Amino acid sequence: MATLTLRDIKKSFGATHVLHGVDLDVTDGEMIVIVGASGCGKSTLLRIVAGLETETSGEVLIAGQSMKGLEPADRDVAMVFQNYALYPHMSVFQNMAYGLKIRGLPKDQIQHRVDEAAGLLGIGHLLQRKPRELSGGQRQRVAMGRAIVREPKLFLFDEPLSNLDAKLRVELRAEIRRLQRRLGVTSLFVTHDQVEAMTLGDRLVVMNAGRAAQIATPMEIWERPADTYVAGFIGSPSMNLLHATLEAGGAAAILDAGGLRLPFADGPRAGAAGRKLIIGIRPEHLRPGQGGLDVMVELVEPLGGESVLHGKLADGTPLTARLPGARYEDGATQLALPTESLHVFDGETGKRIEAGG
Amino acid sequence: MQKKVIFKGAVLPYLLLAPQLLITGIFFFWPAGQAIYQSFLREDAFGLSVEFVGFENFLDVVRDQTWLDSAGRTLLFSGSVAVLALGSALFLAVQADKHIRGADVYKTLLIWPYAVAPAIAAVLWLFMFHPNIGLFGRMLNGLGIPWDYRLNGNQAMLMVIMASAWKQVSYNFIFFLAGLQSIPRAVLEAAAIDGAKPARRFWTIIFPLLSPTAFFLLVVNLVYAFFDTFGVIHSLTHGGPGKATETLIYRVYTDGVINLNLGSSSAQSVILMLLVVALTVIQFRYVERKVHY
Numbered sequence: 110m111a112t113l114t115l116r117d118i119k120k121s122f123g124a125t126h127v128l129h130g131v132d133l134d135v136t137d138g139e140m141i142v143i144v145g146a147s148g149c150g151k152s153t154l155l156r157i158v159a160g161l162e163t164e165t166s167g168e169v170l171i172a173g174q175s176m177k178g179l180e181p182a183d184r185d186v187a188m189v190f191q192n193y194a195l196y197p198h199m200s201v202f203q204n205m206a207y208g209l210k211i212r213g214l215p216k217d218q219i220q221h222r223v224d225e226a227a228g229l230l231g232i233g234h235l236l237q238r239k240p241r242e243l244s245g246g247q248r249q250r251v252a253m254g255r256a257i258v259r260e261p262k263l264f265l266f267d268e269p270l271s272n273l274d275a276k277l278r279v280e281l282r283a284e285i286r287r288l289q290r291r292l293g294v295t296s297l298f299v300t301h302d303q304v305e306a307m308t309l310g311d312r313l314v315v316m317n318a319g320r321a322a323q324i325a326t327p328m329e330i331w332e333r334p335a336d337t338y339v340a341g342f343i344g345s346p347s348m349n350l351l352h353a354t355l356e357a358g359g360a361a362a363i364l365d366a367g368g369l370r371l372p373f374a375d376g377p378r379a380g381a382a383g384r385k386l387i388i389g390i391r392p393e394h395l396r397p398g399q400g401g402l403d404v405m406v407e408l409v410e411p412l413g414g415e416s417v418l419h420g421k422l423a424d425g426t427p428l429t430a431r432l433p434g435a436r437y438e439d440g441a442t443q444l445a446l447p448t449e450s451l452h453v454f455d456g457e458t459g460k461r462i463e464a465g466g
Numbered sequence: 467m468q469k470k471v472i473f474k475g476a477v478l479p480y481l482l483l484a485p486q487l488l489i490t491g492i493f494f495f496w497p498a499g500q501a502i503y504q505s506f507l508r509e510d511a512f513g514l515s516v517e518f519v520g521f522e523n524f525l526d527v528v529r530d531q532t533w534l535d536s537a538g539r540t541l542l543f544s545g546s547v548a549v550l551a552l553g554s555a556l557f558l559a560v561q562a563d564k565h566i567r568g569a570d571v572y573k574t575l576l577i578w579p580y581a582v583a584p585a586i587a588a589v590l591w592l593f594m595f596h597p598n599i600g601l602f603g604r605m606l607n608g609l610g611i612p613w614d615y616r617l618n619g620n621q622a623m624l625m626v627i628m629a630s631a632w633k634q635v636s637y638n639f640i641f642f643l644a645g646l647q648s649i650p651r652a653v654l655e656a657a658a659i660d661g662a663k664p665a666r667r668f669w670t671i672i673f674p675l676l677s678p679t680a681f682f683l684l685v686v687n688l689v690y691a692f693f694d695t696f697g698v699i700h701s702l703t704h705g706g707p708g709k710a711t712e713t714l715i716y717r718v719y720t721d722g723v724i725n726l727n728l729g730s731s732s733a734q735s736v737i738l739m740l741l742v743v744a745l746t747v748i749q750f751r752y753v754e755r756k757v758h759y
């Protein structure tokens with residue numbers, strides 16, 4: 110158990126700049142989820158914390174101690190990999206005991222710790238098996254067991270659920286969350302799956318092209334995304350992003366498509382008339398109703414209790430809506446935008462614009 | 467992955483197999499059959515009379531103290547060649563597997579010795595260790611260490627072991643490197659995070675995972691040392707000085723081709739043949755069982 114601090118971590122592989130300066134403060138026992146599209150540098154960041162890669166510049170501190178020049182073996186962290194990375198020639202017991210043996214723990218203590226962890230994970234009956242005799246879910250449990258018995262300062266997870274089928278993924282996700290709470294070990298969890306991120310993290314780090322676009326709690330990120338990337342990444346289906354311009358006086362936006370006027374419920378935005386904006390509206394905030402957006406619905410996906418509508422605005426901008434009920438049809442319709450659920454972003458930088466800002 | 471093609475009739479498949487069968491027949495089964503046939507016969511030195519003697523040739527061979535000496539020498543020779551060739555190949559493969567600059571050049575260079583003919587390999591070693599013209603041979607003598615493998619049997623043995631092992635290192639290297647590269651990187655990283663330092667990672671993870679490869683290579687190397695080193699020994703020492711480097715395969719040649727004792731020579735070949743068959747069977751049995759993943 111420990112705190113973790115990242116200070117301006119940068120990483121280049123030759124001429125390829127992968128991380129452009131990431132700062133992060135993790136408190137003791139916190140579960141941080143690093144989420145972002147594939148290739149944005151999540152694994153690289155995690156591997157720098159583990160000591161498997163060396164940062165080009167910046168500093169990693171675990172429990173306030175600089176990790177500069179320290180080997181993975183000397184950092185007292187445990188990692189769970191996407192492909193399990195179990196030792197194929199060892200039994201489950203030996204896999205879990207490996208790190209403890211190296212630390213020179215007495216035999217009876219090793220036995221005790223392995224039994225306890227195996228009990229927690231429900232793999233007690235598998236201890237004598239070899240990894241090749243286990244299913245994917247069982248292997249990942251063993252990999253987690255191997256991390257737990259070590260009682261490390263830090264858990265690192267690199268997409269541990271990505272190789273599992275959907276049902277198992279949901280099951281193990283809940284289990285990881287329970288275990289992490291119960292053991293209270295500071296954790297970094299990497300995933301590209303935003304649902305996983307929302308459900309697991311105390312706080313999320315949304316990464317975009319080697320930068321932390323936003324670091325906040327899941328609800329904060331959902332309610333007040335810092336930029337259009339975060340807005341589009343978190344939430345499913347993705348937030349609709351519509352081009353617009355600022356009205357003189359800053360009290361409303363005029364949509365480019367159809368010229369609809371959208372007054373800001375929370376106060377005016379700064380800037381000259383005609384300032385380029387992007388208006389964000391979550392699909393679930395749209396409602397059927399008169400006087401709203403003219404949409405040409407092209408596809409209806411009924412999900413039982415609700416339906417997802419895919420359509421286009423007059424100028425061809427795609428639009429998605431998630432509406433209650435199942436009675437929708439293709440064709441022209443009108444959707445209302447509740448003004449209190451709008452997000453306003455700068456048209457050029459994509460950054461969020463707050464009322465008065 | 468099995469692809470099966472169904473042929474109509476039996477003619478075409480046999481026709482397609484014919485070249486392979488022909489080659490195997492002419493160059494393997496025929497001489498092997500000849501050897502077995504000859505091993506039961508005794509012929510006088512001029513080839514005028516032949517008599518059937520049953521297993522007498524075999525009994526003579528295994529009762530002959532000089533043959534037993536030769537067998538012991540062969541064990542020492544083959545064991546040393548295998549250990550040396552496997553050990554150095556493993557060491558080199560581990561080095562080549564690291565991400566070092568010029569790794570590709572290094573790998574290519576290491577594979578070259580395999581393409582060198584035994585006689586040329588022998589000449590190479592001769593140029594290095596000949597007491598009068600060899601670079602190292604002269605250096606050793608200059609340092610006051612008496613070095614002449616033409617007179618000293620132990621030195622001669624050392625020479626043929628080194629030259630034979632050197633030729634086999636490339637082959638082992640390729641297999642070890644492939645074996646190393648098939649170990650998932652994450653497994654080694656997991657071990658590093660678990661606290662294992664490089665030496666420990668090698669002995670507890672890498673080495674056990676390579677052991678099927680190592681066992682396969684051990685058998686291949688033993689077979690190589692038994693049979694394929696004739697050229698090296700012949701070019702370097704002619705089995706001498708005395709009988710110091712006369713291995714079993716070299717003795718087959720001396721007894722058969724030089725001394726024209728065809729019956730005994732054939733019996734010796736048959737014994738060696740049985741040995742290879744035994745080694746191969748062990749290998750297939752073991753390798754099939756002992757593969758991870």
Ligand SMILES: Nc1ncnc2c1ncn2[C@@H]1O[C@H](COP(=O)(O)OP(=O)(O)O)[C@@H](O)[C@H]1O
Pocket residue numbers: 122125127145146147148149150151152153154
């Ligand atoms: N060892 C490496 N050498 C060169 N480029 C690398 C290396 N590791 C990762 N990269 C590059 O860094 C970028 C980020 O990789 P990674 O951290 O694995 O992304 P993520 O885990 O978010 O999918 C990718 O473009 C990848 O190609």
Ligand SMILES: [Mg+2]
Pocket residue numbers: 151152153268
């Ligand atoms: Mg990754």
